[in-house]
Amino acid sequence: MATEQELSDFLKGVEKRAFKRSVFHVRDEEAALDIVQDSMLKLAQHYGDKPADELPMLFQRILSNSTLDWFRRQKTQKAVFTHISDLEASDEDGEFDWLETYASNSNQETAHSAEDLTERKQVLQSIEKEIQELPARQREAFLMRYWEEMDVAETAAAMGCSEGSVKTHCFRAIQTLSKALKAKGIEL
DSSP, X not given: OOOHHHHHHHHXXXXXXXXXXXXXXXXXXXXXXXXXXXXXXXXXXXXXXXOGGGHHHHHHHHHHHHHHHHHHHHHHHHHHSTTHHHHSOOOOSOSOOHHHHHHHHOOOOSOOOHHHHHHHHHHHHHHHHHHHHSOHHHHXXXXXXXXXXXXXXXXXXXXXXXXXXXXXXXXXXXXXXXXXXXXXXXXX
């Protein structure tokens, strides 16, 4: 059984990655925030008594299902309100910053020049943009495998597909990203 502290620590540790993953999927920061918050609440309410080692898998499945539910609601709304997108404002400048997250996770003691930081930010924005352009299933598999560091079996279970499908989606995503980034002169 996970203690309250273990559950709290898990949720704190996964919140930024889950938010970013949701933003990649729904392309709306407010909706992504709602999806992540709902997923966290569902995990705490329904599965808070599960062992701590089961929490990551359960959360990934809940997050995937919440994202799918959001898309279903959007589809229904668009069927009823054909011009709903005309009423919504799209905010391209989000508050979540890859550079900030990347920099805060590194333990580098050296100071970086403004030019280095700007170049890194531009590269990260290019990568982020290309990830957003991936087809939904490829993006989901790629983010779970390489962002969330889940293995193939866990990803397959979270996505509700076979391990072979996960491998195929990841392979195609990597090929697409590699080709797009090389075209922009970015070698990783």
